[in-house]
Structure formats: C-alpha cells, structure tokens
Amino acid sequence: xxxxxxxxxxPYFVWMVGFTLIPLxxxxxxxxxxxxxxxxxxxxxxxxxxxEHLRALILSLVLSVICTLVCxxxxxxxxxxLRRAKVKKSGFVIFxxxxxxxxxxxxxxxAWLNLLDDGGLIFTxxxxxxxxxxxxxxxxxxxxxxxxxxxxxxxxxxxxxxTAIDDQVLNAARDLGANERKVLTxxxxxxxxxxxxxxxxxxxxxxxxxxxxxxxxxxxxxxxIGNIIESEFSIASNRHVGAGLSLVLMIFILISMAILNxxxxxxxxxxx
Amino acid sequence: xxxxxxxxxxxxxxxxxxxxxxxxxxxxxxxxxxxxYIDEGLVEEFEEETGIRVIYDEFTTNEEMYPRIExxxxxxxxxxxxxxxxxxxxxxxxxxxxxxxxxxNKDNIGAQYYAALSDFVDPGNQYMVPYTWGTVGILYNxxxxxxxxxxxxILWDEKYAGSILMQDSVRDAFLVAEKLLGYSxxxxxxxxxxxxxxxxxxxxxxxxxxxxxxxxxxxxxGDTALAVIYSxxxxxxxxxxxxxxxxxxxxxxxxxxxxxxxTKGARNVDAAYQWxxxxxxxxxxxxxxxxxxxxxxxxxxxxxxDEELLNDPAIFPGEDVLKRCEVFxxxxxxxxxxxxxxxxxxx
Amino acid sequence: MKKLASFFGKAWLALVFVFLYAPxxxxxxxxxxxxKGRKWAGFSLVWYERMLHSSxxxxxxxxxxxxxxxxxxxxxxxxxxSCIGLSALKGRAKAVYMSINNIPLLNSDLVTGLSxxxxxxxxxxxxGYSTVLLAHISFxxxxxxxxxxxxxxxxxxxxxxxxxxxxxxxxRAFFAVTVPEILPGVISGFxxxxxxxxxxxxxxxxxxxxxINTISTLIYSEVRRGIQPxxxxxxxxxxxxxxxxxxxxxxxxxxxxxxxxAAD
Numbered sequence: 001x002x003x004x005x006x007x008x009x010x011p012y013f014v015w016m017v018g019f020t021l022i023p024l025x026x027x028x029x030x031x032x033x034x035x036x037x038x039x040x041x042x043x044x045x046x047x048x049x050x051x052e053h054l055r056a057l058i059l060s061l062v063l064s065v066i067c068t069l070v071c072x073x074x075x076x077x078x079x080x081x082l083r084r085a086k087v088k089k090s091g092f093v094i095f096x097x098x099x100x101x102x103x104x105x106x107x108x109x110x111a112w113l114n115l116l117d118d119g120g121l122i123f124t125x126x127x128x129x130x131x132x133x134x135x136x137x138x139x140x141x142x143x144x145x146x147x148x149x150x151x152x153x154x155x156x157x158x159x160x161x162x163t164a165i166d167d168q169v170l171n172a173a174r175d176l177g178a179n180e181r182k183v184l185t186x187x188x189x190x191x192x193x194x195x196x197x198x199x200x201x202x203x204x205x206x207x208x209x210x211x212x213x214x215x216x217x218x219x220x221x222x223x224x225i226g227n228i229i230e231s232e233f234s235i236a237s238n239r240h241v242g243a244g245l246s247l248v249l250m251i252f253i254l255i256s257m258a259i260l261n262x263x264x265x266x267x268x269x270x271x272x
Numbered sequence: 273x274x275x276x277x278x279x280x281x282x283x284x285x286x287x288x289x290x291x292x293x294x295x296x297x298x299x300x301x302x303x304x305x306x307x308x309y310i311d312e313g314l315v316e317e318f319e320e321e322t323g324i325r326v327i328y329d330e331f332t333t334n335e336e337m338y339p340r341i342e343x344x345x346x347x348x349x350x351x352x353x354x355x356x357x358x359x360x361x362x363x364x365x366x367x368x369x370x371x372x373x374x375x376x377n378k379d380n381i382g383a384q385y386y387a388a389l390s391d392f393v394d395p396g397n398q399y400m401v402p403y404t405w406g407t408v409g410i411l412y413n414x415x416x417x418x419x420x421x422x423x424x425x426i427l428w429d430e431k432y433a434g435s436i437l438m439q440d441s442v443r444d445a446f447l448v449a450e451k452l453l454g455y456s457x458x459x460x461x462x463x464x465x466x467x468x469x470x471x472x473x474x475x476x477x478x479x480x481x482x483x484x485x486x487x488x489x490x491x492x493x494g495d496t497a498l499a500v501i502y503s504x505x506x507x508x509x510x511x512x513x514x515x516x517x518x519x520x521x522x523x524x525x526x527x528x529x530x531x532x533x534x535t536k537g538a539r540n541v542d543a544a545y546q547w548x549x550x551x552x553x554x555x556x557x558x559x560x561x562x563x564x565x566x567x568x569x570x571x572x573x574x575x576x577x578d579e580e581l582l583n584d585p586a587i588f589p590g591e592d593v594l595k596r597c598e599v600f601x602x603x604x605x606x607x608x609x610x611x612x613x614x615x616x617x618x619x
Numbered sequence: 620m621k622k623l624a625s626f627f628g629k630a631w632l633a634l635v636f637v638f639l640y641a642p643x644x645x646x647x648x649x650x651x652x653x654x655k656g657r658k659w660a661g662f663s664l665v666w667y668e669r670m671l672h673s674s675x676x677x678x679x680x681x682x683x684x685x686x687x688x689x690x691x692x693x694x695x696x697x698x699x700x701s702c703i704g705l706s707a708l709k710g711r712a713k714a715v716y717m718s719i720n721n722i723p724l725l726n727s728d729l730v731t732g733l734s735x736x737x738x739x740x741x742x743x744x745x746x747g748y749s750t751v752l753l754a755h756i757s758f759x760x761x762x763x764x765x766x767x768x769x770x771x772x773x774x775x776x777x778x779x780x781x782x783x784x785x786x787x788x789x790x791r792a793f794f795a796v797t798v799p800e801i802l803p804g805v806i807s808g809f810x811x812x813x814x815x816x817x818x819x820x821x822x823x824x825x826x827x828x829x830x831i832n833t834i835s836t837l838i839y840s841e842v843r844r845g846i847q848p849x850x851x852x853x854x855x856x857x858x859x860x861x862x863x864x865x866x867x868x869x870x871x872x873x874x875x876x877x878x879x880x881a882a883d
Contacts, residue, residue, distance in 0.1 A: 302829050302830065307840075307843075327830035328830075329829050330840065344746065347829050484843070486843065486844060489846045490845075492656065
C-alpha cells in the first residue's frame with residue numbers, strides 16, 4: 001500500500017521540475033551565456049562590479065539592512081507590550097496591527113505618495129515650516145516605504161514567538177532572583193530568537209530585492225539592484241545581464257539564509 | 273465549514289463557465305498605445321460602430337514596448353510607436369506593410385507629413401500611419417522661474433535644484449545634453465555620448481525626479497519649476513494651471529512623429545485597418561486632439577478645431593523653430609547598447 | 620515606575636498605530652475629494668462612480684479573484700495529494716523533495732517571476748491569463764504543503780489502515796478518515812494560498828500578457844501615470860472588504876465556539 005501511495009508525490013514533483021527547477025536552470029543558462037552568440041561567459045555575473053551596478057547593490061544592501069533593523073526596533077517593543085497586555089490572540093489589538101498586511105502591497109506604497117509628494121499633507125506641512133527640497137526621490141522616502149510595507153511581517157512572528165513563552169518560565173526566573181532586566185535579556189530574548197530570525201527573513205529578502213518601492217517613492221532617481229534587473233529585462237531587452245545579476249542576488253539571499261540558519265538552531269521558520 | 277466549501281466550489285464552477293464563454297471566437301482587436309494617448313470615449317465608439325471588441329493596453333516608453341513585441345509579435349495587432357522605434361521594428365521584421373490605398377481617409381493627413389516620414393523613417397510610407405507629431409521642450413512655471421527660458425542650460429542652474437523634472441527615457445534625456453553640447457541628436461560617437469552622460473550625471477543632484485506621464489500632475493501641482501516635456505502635454509497642463517509656459521530652446525530640439533503600425537503577427541488585420549481608418553476620420557481626429565492635446569497631422573480635422581489653438585506657436589510652432597529640430601533615427605543595436613550603458617551611469 | 624513604563628508602552632503602541640494607519644486614512648479621505656489634485660475641493664462620490672463604471676477596474680477585480688480562487692484551489696488539491704505521497708517517502712528522497720518545495724518560499728519574488736517568464740518564453744506559451752494562473756499555482760503549492768504536512772505527520776496512520784482492513788476502498792477510506800483529520804491544515808493552506816495570490820504583484824508583473832490585469836498590476840500602471848483618484852476609491856473598497864473578511868473569519872467562528880462551549 002505505502003509503495004503505491006508514494007507515487008502520489010509524483011505529479012507535483014513533475015510540476016516542480018517544470019516550474020521551479022527548470023526556471024532556475026534557465027536563469028543560470030541566460031546568466032552564463034553571451035547575448036547573440038550564446039557562448040559561455042562570466043561577464044554577465046561579473047558586470048555586478050560595473051560602477052553603476054555595484055552602487056545599486058550596495059545601496060540595496062544598506063537600505064535593506066537599515067530597514068530590517070528599524071522594523072526590529074519598532075516591532076519588538078510592540079510585540080512585548082502586546083504580550084504584557086495579555087491581549088487574546090485573536091483580540092482586537094492584534095487585529096489592528098496585522099490588518100495593514102491585508103491591504104494590497106501597491107496600495108500601501110501608493111498611500112505614501114499622497115502624503116509625501118507635491119501637494120501632499122506632509123510635504124505641505126514641512127514646506128510651511130520652511131523645509132525646502134523634496135521628500136519623494138530621496139533614500140529616506142524609499143526607506144520609509146520599505147519599513148511601512150514590511151513592518152507587519154516583523155510584528156507577527158515576533159508576537160507569535162513571544163506569546164509562546166510560558167509565564168511560568170518567567171516566574172521561575174524571577175523566583176530565582178532575576179530582576180526584570182535580567183528576565184528580559186536572559187530569558188525572553190533568547191526564547192524569542194526563532195521569531196526574530198523569521199521576522200528578519202521576511203523583511204530582509206523582499207526589501208533587498210524590491211523595485212516597486214523605489215520606483216514609486218524614489219522618483220525613479222533611486223536605483224536599487226531590483227530596478228537594474230527589472231529594466232535589463234523590460235527596457236534594455238538584455239535578459240542575459242538581467243539573469244546574471246539575478247544570480248548574484250540569489251547568492252546574497254543564500255548567504256543571508258545560511259547566516260540565519262546558523263543562528264536559528266530550531267531550524268523551523270514557523271512564521272505566519 | 274462544509275457550507276463554505278460548497279459555496280467556494282460553486283463559485284469556481286461558475287467562474288469556469290464564465291471563462292469558457294469568453295473563449296468563444298470573437299472579433300477582437302488588440303491595441304497597444306502610450307499612456308493617456310487617446311480619448312477613451314473613442315474606443316467605445318469604435319466598438320459600437322464596428323462590433324469589434326478592443327483590448328486596450330498602454331506602455332510608458334518606446335523602450336518598454338519594444339521587448340514585449342520582439343518576444344511575441346502577435347501580442348498586439350496595432351501599436352503606436354515613435355518614428356525611430358518604427359524604423360527599428362521595421363528593420364527587425366516585426367511589422368507588416370500597411371496598404372494605404374485600403375484606408376479611405378488617408379488623404380486627411382497633410383501630404384507634408386507623409387513626405388517627412390518617408391524621408392526620415394519609412395521610405396515610401398509602407399508601414400506607418402501618422403497619428404500625432406510634436407516637439408520636445410521645457411515646460412516651466414512662470415511664478416517660480418524669473419530668468420528667461422531659452423536654453424537647455426537652465427536645467428543645470430543650481431538655483432532650481434530639486435525643482436527640475438527630467439524625462440525617464442533614454443533618447444529624450446540624451447537629447448537635452450546633445451543639443452546643449454552642440455552634437456547631433458543621432459550621434460553614435462562614443463566620446464560624445466560619454467560627454468553627454470557625464471553632463472547628465474552632473475545634473476543628477478539637481479533633478480527632482482525622472483518622470484514620464486506623471487510630469488503633468490507634478491507640474492500642475494505648482495511646486496516644480498522646470499520640466500522636459502513633449503509639446504502635446506502643454507495645452508492640457510496650461511488649462512489646469514495657467515502659470516505654465518512652454519518653450520523650445522534656441523539650441524534646437526527633437527521633432528517627433530508617432531504613428532500606428534500593424535504587427536507582423538497581427539491576428540486581426542481587417543480590424544486593424546478599420547481601427548486605422550476610424551482614427552483618420554477628420555471628426556474623430558479633432559475630438560481626439562481636444563482630449564489628448566497632441567498636435568495632429570490630420571489637416572482635414574482643423575476645420576473642427578478651435579482656431580486659437582491652431583495659432584498657438586507652442587503647439588504648432590513655425591517653420592523657423594522646426595528647422596532647429598532633428599528627427600530621431602534608429603541607430604542600430606550597437607549604438608543602442610551604448611546609449612543604454614551611458615544612461616545607466618547617469619543615475 | 621511601572622506606571623511610567625506602561626505609559627510609554629501605550630504611547631509607543633499609539634505611535635506605531637498612527638504610522639500604520641495615517642497613510643490609509645489619507646487615502647480614504649482623498650477618495651471623497653471632488654478635485655483630481657491633492658487639494659481638498661469638497662466632498663464627492665464622483666471617483667466611486669468612475670470606479671464602478673471603469674471596465675478596466677472591473678476586469679482587474681474579476682481576474683484577481685478568479686485567479687486567486689482557481690490557483691488556491693488547484694494548489695490545494697495538488698498539495699494535499701503530494702503530501703499523502705510524501706508521507707510514504709522516507710529519508711533523502713523526502714528531504715530533497717521538501718527542499719525543492721521550499722525554493723519559491725525562500726527565493727525572492729523577483730527571481731521567481733523572472734525565471735517563470737523565461738520558461739514561458741522558452742516553451743512558447745503566449746502570455747495571458749493562463750501564464751499568470753500557472754505562476755500563481757506554482758508559488759501557492761508550497762504554502763499548502765507547509766500547512767498540510769504537519770497534520771499528516773501527526774495523523775494516526777492506523778485508523779486509515781483499519782478502515783481499509785475493514786473493507787473500505789482506499790478512496791472512501793481517504794475521504795472518511797484522512798480528510799477530516801487534515802481538514803484544518805487544508806483550509807489554512809487554502810486561505811494562505813488565496814491571500815498570497817491576491818497580494819502578489821511582482822510575479823504577475825512578469826508573467827502577464829496583453830489585456831490581463833490584476834488589481835496589483837492595474838494599480839502599478841495607473842499610479843505611474845500620475846494622480847489617479849479612482850485608485851483611492853478602489854483602495855477604500857478593498858480596505859473595507861479586508862476588514863470585513865477578517866472579522867468574518869476571526870470573530871464569527873470564535874463566537875460560535877463560545878456559544879458551543881456555553882451550550883456544553
């Protein structure tokens with residue numbers, strides 16, 4: 001019986017070969033061949049060292065690291081407070097903090113345009129205070145958009161892992177003489193680590209590779225590595241360079257996964 | 273729970289039936305046009321008159337449109353590229369010939385436009401049916417700019433830092449630098465292009481944003497001093513914000529023609545001809561002009577158009593101005609790559 | 620001291636709350652603006668009217684919902700079947716299978732979208748509704764498997780075997796024994812797939828063809844053209860439906876549970 005049963009895994013295996021593996025192989029094929037001749041080359045991958053590509057990659061790395069840190073700094077206290085407040089899991093407060101996640105990603109980004117662009121509320125208010133210059137088209141605007149979009153993805157796993165900590169454990173620590181600060185640093189922090197790791201994964205990778213946020217809030221002045229790849233495909237019609245840069249991007253994703261896996265001993269990303 | 277699943281299943285089946293109905297053989301025309309580049313009421317009117325259903329999609333730049341058609345020339349039936357892009361599509365075999373004699377309204381277009389297109393991009397007028405024409409210039413807010421605007425160099429003036437909008441399209445952005453440096457708008461000289469790129473890079477910190485269609489709303493909002501813009505946008509912007517003015521700088525500029533072409537793989541050529549003929553009608557062209565405000569080569573439509581507009585030199589510039597303007601040519605793949613490489617260095 | 624801490628705590632929550640909702644509220648307010656620009660020109664429902672009359676928005680809504688529903692449904696069927704098969708696999712084979720399954724979850728949407736586009740180009744499939752659907756199914760199955768697999772693992776294998784031993788046909792035994800046990804996982808997998816599909820922009824952007832827009836791709840192209848107040852109206856409607864949906868899925872079942880408990 002079990003022998004027959006395992007064939008049920010086959011259809012989706014075929015599907016994965018067709019829609020997961022072959023696509024990735026194709027990226028590699030395009031990325032490692034020359035346009036036109038189709039000869040093997042590393043030049044597409046190495047084009048990451050061209051000044052404008054490198055600049056975009058570094059900017060993406062810097063912005064996504066800052067974005068991840070800011071999200072962590074905002075979200076951790078929120079999750080802690082929510083835990084302390086003993087709000088019930090499906091309670092109203094939790095509901096409020098994850099609701100924006102349910103709003104379309106593009107609408108969330110577009111919403112900031114209404115505030116930051118010419119004639120927008122924040123822009124007008126700052127202008128009245130004597131601020132000169134623009135908000136849209138700056139790194140700050142792109143960072144703001146990233147933090148706003150990905151913050152709920154940090155709050156949720158943090159909250160999940162913090163509420164999973166048994167109160168008894170904390171009481172035990174207190175009974176053993178730990179003060180509140182020690183409880184926080186020695187007990188709560190380490191126990192919430194899986195949540196931190198999955199939060200970081202869920203924020204870092206999309207913010208590293210985004211092209212939408214920078215497109216809408218960056219006034220098309222700010223080019224991230226995602227923008228470069230997207231336009232290699234859609235404007236320059238040079239899939240080979242685009243694919244080569246995607247390979248580089250994948251290396252960075254793999255590295256970040258490896259680092260996180262190394263720290264996340266439980267191994268299971270139990271997010272969402 | 274069972275109920276929910278039952279409801280879901282039922283709705284899926286309904287949707288499938290719905291989708292199945294859509295697959296019936298229909299008379300469909302697939303149109304690929306620039307953003308905000310037609311009076312949408314006209315599309316509906318065309319559908320009502322002919323019974324052809326129009327699938328209408330938009331692109332933002334020639335460069336964005338091309339790879340899609342190249343990947344699949346049967347993606348759309350009719351497309352509306354600019355002159356140099358028509359030339360490129362023509363040379364790469366993505367277009368089929370348009371038999372002008374099948375278009376009974378073809379003579380509504382002024383002979384000089386056919387002649388110009390034949391000279392510059394489409395010898396013998398075999399592929400392209402003129403739709404609009406215009407120039408590239410500077411749109412500026414007279415309340416924010418007190419210097420005289422007559423040179424592209426004002427776009428490098430520190431005084432207007434953070435208040436300058438550039439075009440986010442390779443050829444148009446390079447045009448500005450090329451004209452300022454006294455080069456041809458069709459230069460392929462690597463050192464000239466490098467110089468342009470350097471000049472544009474120097475401008476980067478002063479630029480508020482690289483825009484295409486959103487330039488209208490930003491200029492109308494009134495917080496931006498200067499923008500590089502297509503002449504056709506001027507009239508619409510001025511109606512919404514009377515402080516705006518348009519100028520073609522003394523160094524010269526680009527004169528361009530947009531027109532309709534039929535793709536090689538067009539699935540509904542008959543409908544494509546009907547579409548072309550419909551847009552060539554004088555009354556339709558006039559109404560379209562009033563909506564999109566891009567100059568039309570359709571001379572027969574002038575009798576329906578307000579004389580005041582026809583005499584506005586910003587929209588219909590005189591010969592002396594046009595003499596300073598160059599038409600873009602398709603420069604070949606190698607030069608195109610060079611442009612793109614240099615363009616990436618700007619930002 | 621404690622009071623102070625609790626005050627700061629509340630203040631922090633309030634600040635984050637304002638940060639999360641200020642843009643959404645602005646969007647909703649602007650949707651009732653009569654003018655097109657960002658200056659308040661008076662209350663009006665004109666953009667809602669525009670929205671209702673726009674066939675582009677209507678088509679995008681229908682496409683988004685039908686693609687989300689179909690892709691989630693197909694992904695659920697495919698996912699459940701392969702989970703059952705997987706439960707019979709052991710060791711290396713299973714590990715390899717699971718890691719391939721995890722690729723789309725870990726990879727960036729940008730790369731997933733581009734790679735799928737390349738496959739469709741290579742096969743010569745013409746871009747349209749079907750390519751978007753295929754792409755959505757592909758990124759949805761992993762979510763289904765992730766939420767069904769733990770259920771299957773913790774399932775008591777012997778009940779199913781007992782049913783078969785007692786003469787039930789495997790199919791019947793599956794629906795009578797297995798399905799009820801894994802149902803919660805299946806449903807949460809389905810819902811997750813559904814929402815992922817609803818929210819996706821990047822993968823759709825690279826796999827769509829002419830005349831096909833989902834809400835996300837429509838917003839993207841509209842917003843890049845400048846201020847589009849009918850998008851504000853659309854956002855308001857979508858936001859309210861998200862609230863409604865969440866209330867329906869969260870509050871009502873809980874209510875019923877409470878009532879049931881009370882009845883017990």
